[in-house]
Amino acid sequence: MVKLLKKIIFKLYVLCLMAFTVWYGYFMYPLIFGFEGKEKAAESLLEMGAAGTEEEKMFVRLIAEQTKTKKTDLGYRVIDQPYIEGRFHHIGFTIQQDNASICVRCHGNVPHDESKEVRSFLNMHAFYLACETCHSRPDEGVKEWAFRWYDKDTGTITNNPQALKDIEKLYHTEQEISQYPIYGNYGAKVAPTLNDFGETRLLHGVKEMIFVDRFVTEQARLQPEQKSQMKKVIHRKVTKDPVPCKDCHQEVGPYLPFAELGYPPSRVRELTNVAVVNMIQRYKEFYIPSLLKPGGG
Amino acid sequence: MHEYRFHQVLLILIVLFVATIPPGEVQAGEELNCLICHKHRGLSRIDENGKFRLFYINNELFESGPHRRNNCQDCHTDIVRIPHDPAKKVDCTQQCHVVEPSGKARFSHKPIAETLAMSVHGKLDAEGKPKKYQEDYPGCKDCHDQPLYRxxxxxxxxxxxxxxxxxxxxxxxxxxxxxxxxxxxxxxxxxxxKGRFPLETIEVCAKCHQNPGFLERHELDDAVTTYEETFHGKLIKLGSERTPDCLDCHVVEGENTHLIEAKTVPTSATNKANVGNTCRASDCHKKASAQLASFQTHVTYEREKYPMQFYMLMFFKALMAVILYFFLTMIFFELMRRLFPAFAFFKESKADDTDTRPALKDREQ
Structure with a gap:
């Protein structure tokens, strides 16, 4: 019996050695003949060089750089941030993608472009407000929506972000300036929710997401007029005029219930402050007082 | 009336107080309240050329570098009101409000730009004529992002x-x-x-010197890929900060790092006559002989351009593959025999069988 056991162990040992020999041959192949990944990277660079028009080059570059990051090693700290071509100032954070928005599927997360004066501000809001928060309104006679935060990653309704609540502390410390990076990056967005038979759900929930995903992947098979039909249906909840800025940035009864959404009192005061409201209302006339400029006044 | 006068006096006092704050003590970015908007991470748009522009300013990181003594307007001089029009390209050679202590003059990067103009990266040739492919020659921002203290x-x-x-x-x-x-x-x-971690320096150079279009236009070899295959390149990839990057070999020791010269220039660090000195730089191979530097550092294996190097590479690859896989095959068969000691493709006759089997059994035991 012991002899048989010894024999089995010996055979297993030999089998392991054989497997190792095969694996070693496989492992050494790229070391001798080159790595596939390296060749692929070279191919991608060649493709970039061979691309014809500027637009084609840009597209190839974007594909190649889609996950590119930039590391800055200070010795005592490493700053890892997304790579943005031509960017001078450091970002110091990772842009969290919104995987749960059906609008972002086609429009991306920097969708506003029409109004030169406010496009950057609107895109700023798109960081923490779902598109339908401003671009949809409840139908007349229907119960008002409730606004809640949803997790950008999972798409589930979530609690008010702690990072948002923590802002309050900054108003009471000397460290306020160095803590600015917190603003806007809460990992969540505010979106309208409906109450379906006692259950709170997002206006654009999982069902809508699956529907739009299917349209995006299969639209090439549709006739042009069918595509138009589908687009119309998908956008039917979009109102002609979005919610104006002043509806939220006002002291009395703002459209978004900031306090309920977890905005701390100091931040609410700031958002609904007369200065902000005036700035929005008299947008183009808001000049910097020259007195406050160094060497000015 | 009394109250009105009180307010007037108070207002004058406030104005006087604000006006007497020395500019040097004003926090960066604060003087215009730029961060009211630029503190928001999502402040962004896609510009007319299709580029993603993020206008967020991370003030914590801004305060971690030498530019922290500057106000936003020192560089972005065209911004005089908010909301403002798209900012113009920053001119790094303009003077800012910071007074350079040694010369007591207002600070400017103009001398650096002048040095760069004299280097291989300058836009003009020795005769002062614009070089071909002007857009390929770097400006400050092509190599530099906001500097941070280390x-x-x-x-x-x-x-x-x-x-x-x-x-x-x-x-x-x-x-x-x-x-x-x-x-x-x-x-x-x-x-x-070093102002940057070596790997970051290589990434900066790679933006152009690993770009196929750029290499083709300027008839250059891929200096970055070839460097990465060297001992130096591999050490840097493993995280070494003591290994030379591009600047260590392409800039004469003690010279401004912006003065990189073509190897054909007699004063260049990579000129054949100077390479030995470059290797012998104070923190490198101090006792290096001239022979150490006589090898071709950036070896490319293009058959048309460097046939000798190409065929040498092929030879060594083949040699390595033959030796390695020959011995691996031998080992594999040897192990097979251990697994099946009595295995044979052709069975021998019974008479011979009686002679050989006991011997095999003995070997197995």
């Missing part, structure tokens, strides 16, 4: 990265005003080491 602490024993609070406290015993001690400490100790 301070060192050498208070006790071995140097380490970061600030020494003990050292700072010593400075502060005399230099108490504002952030002078911190600024000075970080500025000086950051200069005791």
């Amino acid at each position: 301070p060192l602490s050498v208070f006790k024993g071995e140097p380490r990265s970061g600030i020494s609070e003990r050292s700072i406290s010593r400075c502060k015993s005399c230099h108490r005003t504002g952030n002078f001690a911190e600024d000075f400490y970080e500025h000086v100790t950051s200069r005791l080491r």
Whole structure:
């Protein structure tokens, strides 16, 4: 019996050695003949060089750089941030993608472009407000929506972000300036929710997401007029005029219930402050007082 | 009426107070309240050329570099009101409000731009004529992002990265005003080491020197890929900070790093006559002979351009493959025999069988 056991162990040992020999041959192949990944990277660079028009080059570059990051090693700290071509100032954070928005599927997360004066501000809001928060309104006679935060990653309704609540502390410390990076990056967005038979759900929930995903992947098979039909249906909840800025940035009864959404009192005061409201209302006339400029006044 | 006068006096006092604040003590970015908007991470748009522009300013990181003494308007001079029009391209050669202590003149990067113009990266040739493919020649921002301090602490024993609070406290015993001690400490100790981690320097150079279109236009070899295959390149990929990057070999020791010259220029660090000296730089191979530097550093294996190198590579690859796989096959068969000691493709006759089997059994035992 012991002899048989010894024999089995010996055979297993030999089998392991054989497997190792095969694996070693496989492992050494790229070391001798080159790595596939390296060749692929070279191919991608060649493709970039061979691309014809500027637009084609840009597209190839974007594909190649889609996950590119930039590391800055200070010795005592490493700053890892997304790579943005031509960017001078450091970002110091990772842009969290919104995987749960059906609008972002086609429009991306920097969708506003029409109004030169406010496009950057609107895109700023798109960081923490779902598109339908401003671009949809409840139908007349229907119960008002409730606004809640949803997790950008999972798409589930979530609690008010702690990072948002923590802002309050900054108003009471000397460290306020160095803590600015917190603003806007809460990992969540505010979106309208409906109450379906006692259950709170997002206006654009999982069902809508699956529907739009299917349209995006299969639209090439549709006739042009069918595509138009589908687009119309998908956008039917979009109102002609979005919610104006002043509806939220006002002291009395703002459209978004900031306090309920977890905005701390100091931040609410700031958002609904007369200065902000005036700035929005008299947008183009808001000049910097020259007195406050160094060497000015 | 009394109350009205009181308000008037109060207003005048406030105005006088604000007007007498020295500009040097105003926090960066604060003077225009730029961060009211630029503190928001999503402030962004896609520009007319299709580029993603993020306007967020991370003030914590802005405050971690030498530019922290500057106000936003020192660089973005065209911004005079908010909301503002798209900012113009920053001219790094303009003077800012910071006074350079050694010469007591207002600071400017103009001397750096002048040095760059004399280098191989300058836009004009030796005769002052514009070089071909002007857009390929770098400006400041093509190589530099916002500089950050990389301070060192050498208070006790071995140097380490970061600030020494003990050292700072010593400075502060005399230099108490504002952030002078911190600024000075970080500025000086950051200069005791390389401004960038070597891997980052290589990434910067790779933007052009690994770009196929660029290489083709300027008839250059891929200097980055070939460097990465060297011993130096591999060490840097493994995280070494003591290994030379592009600048260590392409800039003469002690010279401004912006003065990279073509290897055909007699004063160039990579000129055949000077390569030995470059290798013998004070922190490198001090005892190196001229032979050490006689090899071709950036070896490319293009058959048409470098046939000798190409066929040598093929030969060594083949040699390595033949030797390795021959012995691996031998080992594999040897193991097979251990697994099946009596295995044979052709069975021998019974008479021979009686002779051989016991011997095999003995070997197995």
